[in-house]
Amino acid sequence: MMVAAVEQKPRVLVVLVNYNDWQNTRECLKSLKNLDYVLFDVALVDNSDKEDALVGFKRWVLHDDDDLTTAFPELVNENSSNQFQYVFGDQLDEGRMDEGSCIFYLRTQNKGFAAANNHAIRSCQDRSYQYYWLLNNDTIVRPEALSALLECASVSFSKVGIIGATIMQYYNPEKLQGIGGRYNKWLGKVSEVGANDSVSNLDHYSSSQFDYVIGASMFVSSAFVNEVGLMDDDLFLYYEELDWCLRGRKYGWTYTYCPKALVYHKQGASINREKNSRGNSELSDYYAVRNRLLIARRYFAYTLLTLYPSFIKFIITRLFYRQYDRIHMFFRILANPRRHYFEYKADRYEYT
Numbered sequence: 644m645m646v647a648a649v650e651q652k653p654r655v656l657v658v659l660v661n662y663n664d665w666q667n668t669r670e671c672l673k674s675l676k677n678l679d680y681v682l683f684d685v686a687l688v689d690n691s692d693k694e695d696a697l698v699g700f701k702r703w704v705l706h707d708d709d710d711l712t713t714a715f716p717e718l719v720n721e722n723s724s725n726q727f728q729y730v731f732g733d734q735l736d737e738g739r740m741d742e743g744s745c746i747f748y749l750r751t752q753n754k755g756f757a758a759a760n761n762h763a764i765r766s767c768q769d770r771s772y773q774y775y776w777l778l779n780n781d782t783i784v785r786p787e788a789l790s791a792l793l794e795c796a797s798v799s800f801s802k803v804g805i806i807g808a809t810i811m812q813y814y815n816p817e818k819l820q821g822i823g824g825r826y827n828k829w830l831g832k833v834s835e836v837g838a839n840d841s842v843s844n845l846d847h848y849s850s851s852q853f854d855y856v857i858g859a860s861m862f863v864s865s866a867f868v869n870e871v872g873l874m875d876d877d878l879f880l881y882y883e884e885l886d887w888c889l890r891g892r893k894y895g896w897t898y899t900y901c902p903k904a905l906v907y908h909k910q911g912a913s914i915n916r917e918k919n920s921r922g923n924s925e926l927s928d929y930y931a932v933r934n935r936l937l938i939a940r941r942y943f944a945y946t947l948l949t950l951y952p953s954f955i956k957f958i959i960t961r962l963f964y965r966q967y968d969r970i971h972m973f974f975r976i977l978a979n980p981r982r983h984y985f986e987y988k989a990d991r992y993e994y995t
Contacts, residue, residue: 653773655683655789659780660759662690665703667781667909670711672704673719674783680790681725684745686763690753700748714813715907718783755879764873772865779859781909791903792862804867804896805888807856808904809845817842820908822900823853826885828943830953831935833885850899855888860906870894879983882934889942922964929984932973936980
């Protein structure tokens, strides 16, 4: 008598990247603890530049008290019996793989968003995860989000490599951040489909309307990673998810989003802006310009004739803000877009 094989439920690795931002990371972890699907682990990559990063981890994550500031207490209060086991980088082999969940704390230098996520996947790749859920640390998720993503993955008949979520605005939860991203190759600009629309209009949108999955929540199959490879470390900040999706299309992969997977996102204001300044930070401006150029050169070289004039708005805006050094920076990027921000900074200080 033959006994039918029992289908094993997939185990998922959730990846969070922390950069001097324990309050948001802690809130995200607490929402993950309430997921109704418990076969998952968390790889927490700490890019913090402070020496006491581990102290911060223990203070903000391990410390069980009620001082967490949140707009969603119903999502972060511990309503689940799922308990996290904390495993540090040199103890990865000791982390259990049963009904409980592990948090793998991985300390590394800040080499950008893509590099941090890649480090987590490489460190845990031999643990046979079927899916990687790359999630921004300034998000919180609803309890059914992971179950919904897995359900979408199970009913996808085409070669779907990455599944997005319904990303909503944390501070205005009745409004969408977006369901996916659209890329204008002639201008090198990205936009989010459904941005600022009411959540009640969600039925008006479909996966056919976007070109890539929003990086705040990317549910990635291990088969996609094995064939396409990891994200491009060289991009450091911005356009990583677009590059990944464009590269995947060359291998025949498609993308969709899961309407029932609800994620609230604060949209990373600490990265984009500097205190006591107007407009984006210099780091943000640098990679926004640099990576627009790199993506165009890599995939759509024939659009460079329209891309270069599109930067006139950037120059005018920086003139308005009297940020004349940004205009100098812009032309230095045009001269050598392969160079990173820290290299540009080193050259600038050398000759001043």
